Amino acid sequence: MPTKPEAARAPRRAEHDETLLSIRDLRVHYALRGSSLARLFGRDVGTVKAVDGIDLEIAKGEVLGLVGESGSGKSTLGRAVLGLAPITGGSIAYEERRIETMSGRALREVRRNLQMVFQDPSAALNPAMDIETAVGHPLRIHRLARGDELRRRVVDALERVGLSPADQFLTKYPGELSGGQKQRAVIARAIILDPVLLIADEPISMLDMSVRSKLLQLMLDLKADLDLTYVYITHDLASAKFFCDRVAIMYLGRVVEIGTTEEIFADPKHPYTQSLVGAIPDLDPDRSTPRDLPRGEIPDAASPPLGCAFHPRCPQAFDKCGWESRDLRVLLESHWTTVPEAEYDAERAIIGDVDALDLPDHVAALPAGRGHSGGDVERVLDTIHAADPDEPFWRGVRQRRVVDAGVGIDFHEGEDPALRPAGGVQVACHLYPPPGDAAGPPPQPKE
Amino acid sequence: MAVMRRVLAPFRETVGFSRWMLLAGIVIVAFFVVLAVGAEWIAPYGYAQKSADGVDFPKLAEPGGDHLLGTDRLFFDVWSRVVWGARTALEVIVLAVAGSMILGLALGLVSGYVGGWFDRILVLVMDALYAFPPLLLAIVFGFLLADKIGAGVVSAALSLTVVYLPQYFRVVRNSTISARESTYVEAARALGAPGRTVITRYLFGNVIHSVPVIGTLNAADALGTLAALGFLGLGIQPTDGADWGFDLSRALDDASSGIWWTGVFSGAAIVLLITGLTLVGEGLNETINPVLRKKRLQKIRREETIR
Amino acid sequence: MSTTGQDVLSVRDLRVWYGTERGAARAVDGVSFDLRPGEILGLVGESGCGKTTLGRGLLGLLPRGAFVDGDVTFKGKPMPAVASKEYRALRGAELGMIFQEPMTRLNPLMRISEHFEETVRAHHPGVSRERVRHAALEVLRVMGIPPTRYRSYPHEFSGGMRQRLTIALALVLRPAFIVADEPTTALDVLVEAQIIKILADLRREFDTSLLLITHNLGIVSEACDRVAVMYAGRIVEIGDARQVFRSPQHPYTQELLRSTISLSTTGLSFIPGSPPDLVDPPAGCRFHPRCPHAMRVCATQAPVPLEVAGGQRVECWLHGPESQVPPGGGEPLHVREELSVADEA
Structure with missing residues (x-):
């Protein structure tokens, strides 16, 4: 099934050999400052790993989609390429030039070739500057034109x-x-400098439905006319499917799956x-099917889950995925x-303080409440297990130890999956182990 | 151009009470501006003139006759002193406000944009200045400057500049910091704009709008401080210019002996001009501040809707 | 959908006009529809079509100076004049609202429990804390918020959880009618899907009718029983959601569906031009300057609402009635006004 107009696609394929931008193990970490007291003493409380070890090659003339929810690091990655986000480690090479080492003048110079389109057009333009000045400003900044030529x-x-x-x-x-x-x-304003690469950060998501396709069409036209390469950052898979040649799915600062658009959409491999x-809600009312949605939301990047970052939401997670307290x-x-309120009240009384579970660990201690014993806690756990035996959580439990004070749970040691080839794409998921690795197929078949 | 339009836009939209406040303030201030500008023609004598046509002025003459508002114990004509005083007051205020405004704007912009140690040190210095009672600070600087450049209009203006500088600095720095995080500033950096361009073309126009209000409010305050300086004898020397505060302190002794005209008029001038400036400031504040501003919403009449 | 039950809400010829400096903006201009018990009605259209104004108008949440007119019948009883004091008393208890940005509706200094207590006691003074907790835990459970979090503060919740909280707060008094204005626009894709699922499940747990305002047609197709398509202050097509999506009858609905990018999009299509200025809307059918099927009559006479074969009500001359089309009115409208890209974007 063709996803794009054939005419537009055919000539593009052949050109995608020349690497334009090459990103190696890129990391962007932000120091997190905690409470006002900690801030007063200038103490850092932790780091947010907005981008945490990303390798990417961007070929000349392609459209690469960076897809993920907010907090996945996709915008930070785009900004890092322009030197707008502080690069903690790794490298970004643009035609022999290393962006992470640049500053000041050199960086400004390279930005002539790399431009950006922002999500919120109302915020991206200086409200106190008229359109002529705003659009022509890049030329003035780089002293490329003035007077009539500028106009x-x-x-x-x-x-x-x-x-x-x-x-x-x-x-x-x-x-x-x-x-x-x-x-x-x-x-x-972005194309007036005749750039090579355009980073489009959710360029259509703030716009009305009926305007979106107009803007996408414009971007396609510009790409053909000006020989542009795009990095298209979005959370909207539908537009990515139409617009991109390749798609990288990002989750919590990592790429979890990357491949050509056709392959990713024909057979998405990573559970995420x-x-x-x-x-994606389907427009066709006859096709909409009941869905199994992952629970919860994207976790706090300041203290990501152990093992695979997606495991707490993953319906297919198993022992290796990094279960924890x-x-x-x-x-x-x-x-x-x-459960009904009365049952909750009863069970809540059996189990003691659960706040201690918030410290990530492979071992968890579930204390018994006042006047209750470990056996009572164990019974509650059994009830929960019996209510939903297919819950992936139980696959991560190595053993349960019942003592007087409560129940101790040991989890299987998890492992952070690396990006590995699987089929025609690359996936970071234990469901797709490297060839020759006996470490275990999933305990239940993927449906 | 754009800045002017943005600054002036609220004036057209003012309604009701705030418009009246603004108008009344403008009328009062305009009256003193006329006095100040036309002092040569309006005042019958000079500010330090003790005689005319070879005839010495009488000491402490009652109002009337040659001296509309009488003379004081230094033989000066009170009406002339009031008129010339308006010039001194406005000169000092304009200089002080303009000085602190320009300096505060520049420092605030740079400090807010650059951040880091530069910002920390400046903030510390400004906060220290701000913590001093304004009058005390003005006195200290007045002393220091009087030594160096004499106790004239410029030194009075300079010491007031120091007093009001921190207010502009803080306001401008804070709005610069929030504007710095905005997308259009990031966009400017993405275009390759150097810091200087970002500050002048992208930040300036978007932080300036908070400044005029502080300016007018400060002007009223500055006049009070100037009068206090003059009252303490640290303002402008009587031979350098007419100073309402100075005249008021001279008139203190007269008050007990039933001589009212030497103090009342300069005192009234101070009160009136402060009132005028405050009205302008508050009026502006209500107009410009979107939270306080009442926008005109047209009422729809029922007939209109029937087609 | 049973039609035996009495309509919860019945709106006739509702008009909401705003005064602007250039004249009256007819944000809602003669809207009529009915809402059945437990039904979810999707309200779609481009921004600037009056969707939000309609939703707020129904709850009497309008800025000063707005003009509201029309008849609203709620549970069979005529409503007091919209925007009157009696109307406002119904808000919360009988009429609820869910907003786009949840955090603006939650007080950061109040615990969730206090939010519920305040909401419940505003309409039933003196209710015990225990009973509030009971009612609150009941709705929170449906929203998937664990009872352990009942004493937490809003900032301890994630964005999606906060939106669930505001929905729970709107539901705790079991209102018969709720307006949800773009409740998922600020949320991530997966969370959006979760919330949509919750809203779609509401009718099973509560007897609440929902007016779901959104620009996302996929959501309507997923969660709504019926859909109303709004254009320039009027409902141009309303009917069963499946039916409307399967065979849209109004050219605007057709174009809107075609221009939406979905997983099956293989080519881009879009509606030329942009929604009209509501102060001075085009004469005749308001869509005619952008309509690919515009006829002569469309430029001069406003179309008549008409029920078409699929059961939906459509305002479009293409569906007649023939008797009202003047001679020659059926000719295509040749002189379509020039639409430069400048106007559209």
Whole structure:
């Protein structure tokens, strides 16, 4: 099934040999400052690993999609390429030049070739600057044009992005334009320097449905006319499927699956990719099927889950995935949302303080409440197990030790899966072990 | 251009009470501006003139006759002193406000944008300045400057500049810090704009709007401080210019002996101009501050909706 | 969907106009629809079509100076004039609202328990804490929020959890009618899908009718029983969601569906132009300047609401009635107004 107009796709394939940008083990970590007291003493409380070890090659002329939820690090990755995010480690090479070593003038110089389109067009334009000045500003900053030449090129860029007649827009301020018009102006400003690579950070997500396809069409036209390469950052898999040649699915600062758009959508391998694809509401009322959605939300990047970062939400997780104490708390709490209030009150009394579970560990101690014993706690756990024996959590439990004070649970030691080839794509998931690794197929077949 | 339009836009939209406050304030301030500008023509005598046509002025003459508001114990004509005082006051205020505004804006922008140690040190210095009672600070600087450049309009203005500088700095720095995080600033950096361009073209226009209000409010405050300085004898020397505060302190002794005209008029001038400036400031504040501003919403009449 | 039950809400010729400096903006201009018990009605359209105004108008949440007119019947009784004091008293107890940005609706200094206590006691003063807890845990359970979190503060919850909280708060008084204005727009894809699932399941747990305002047609197809398509202040098509999505009858609905990017999108299509200025909407059918099937009559006369074969109500001259089309009115409208990209974007 063709996903794109054939005419547009055929010539692009052949060109994708030349590497434009090469990212190696890129890391962007932010120091996290905690309470006001800690801040007063300048103490760092932890780090947020916004981007944590990413390898990517971007070929000239391709459209690479970075897809993930907010907090997946996709925007940070895009900004790091432009030197807009502090690079903690790794390298970004753009045509022999190493962006992570650059600063000041050199960085500004390289930004002539790498440009960015932002999510919110209203915020991306200086409200106090008219469109002519704003769109022409890159040329002035880099001293490439002035006077009539500048104006001519601004008019040209505006006409190119469909803001015509350009005269109507030159003297306008951003506040006087519609969202779509503003985004066109942002794109005009980005292409006026004749860049090589355009990083588009959710360029259509703030726009109206009916405007989105217009903007995507514009970007396709510009790509053909100006020989651009795109990095398309989005959370919208539907537009990524239409727009991208390759897609990298990101989760909590890592790439969890990467491959050509056709392969990813035809056979999504990572459970996260599967659930993202499954979560897109279908327009066709006859096709919408009841879905198995992953529970919970993207975890706090300041203290990511042990093992595979997706395991707490993964319906297919098994022993190797990195089970830990926090998963026990989630299990208890989600169980309590299913039982009547009286039952909850009874069970809550049996189990003591669960706050200690918040410290991630492979060993968890579930204390018994006042006047209860470990045996009571064990019975509650048995009830929960019996209610949903297929719950992936139980696959991670190595053993349970019942003592007087409560129940101790030892989990299997987890492992952080690395990105490995699987089929035509690369996946970071234990379901796809490296060839020759006997470490275990999943205990239950993938449906 | 854009900045002007943004600054002026609220004036057109003002309604009701705030508009009246603004208007009344402007009228009062305009009156003193006329006095100050036209002092040569309005005042019958100079500010340090003790005689005319070879005839010495009488000491402590009652209002009337040659001297509309009388003369004081230094033989000066009170009405002339009031008129010339307006010039001194406005000169000092304009200089002080402009000085602290420009300096505060520049320092605030740079400090907010650059951040780091530079910012920390500046914030510390400014907070220290801010912590001092304004009058005390003005006195200290007045002393220091009087030594160096004499106790004239410039030194008074400079010591007031130091007093009000921290307010502009703090406001501008804070709005710069929040504007610095905005997407359009990031976009400017993505375009390859150097820091200087980001500050002048992207931050300046977006942080300036908070400054005029502090300016007018500070002007009123500055006048009070100037009068206090003059009252303490640290303001402008009577031979360098007319100072309402100075005249008021001279008039203290007269008050007990039933001589009211030497103090009342300069005192009234101070009160009136402070009131005028405050009204302008508050009026502006209500107009510019979107939280306080009442926007005009047209009422729809029922007839209109029937087609 | 049974039609035997009495309509929860019945709106006739509702108009909401705003005064602007250029004149009255007809944000909602003659809207009529019925809402059955337990039904979810999706309200879709481009931004600037009056969706949000309609939702807020029904709850009487409008800025000063807005003009509201029309008849609203709630549970068979005529409602007091919209925006009157009596109307406001119904809010919360009988009429609920779910907003786009949950954090703006939660007080960061109040525990979740206190939010529930305040909400319940605003309408039933003096209810014991224990009974509030009982009612709250009941709705929280349906929303998937563990009872252990009942004493937490809003900031201890993730974005999706906060939206579940605001839904729970809107539901705790068991209102008969809730307006949900883009409840998932600020959320991530997976969380959005979770919330949509919860909303779709509401009718099983509660007897609440929902007006779901969204720009995401997929959500409507997924969660709604019926759908109303709004354009320039009017409902141009309303009917069974499956039916409307399977065979849209109004050209605007057709174009809107075609321009939506979905997993099966193989080519881009879009509606030329942009929604009209509501201060001065086009004469005749408001969609005619952008309509690919515009006829002469469309430019001069407003179309008549008509029930078509599939059961939906459509306002479009393509469906007649023939008798009202003047001679020659069926000719295609040749002089379609020039639409430059400038106007559309």
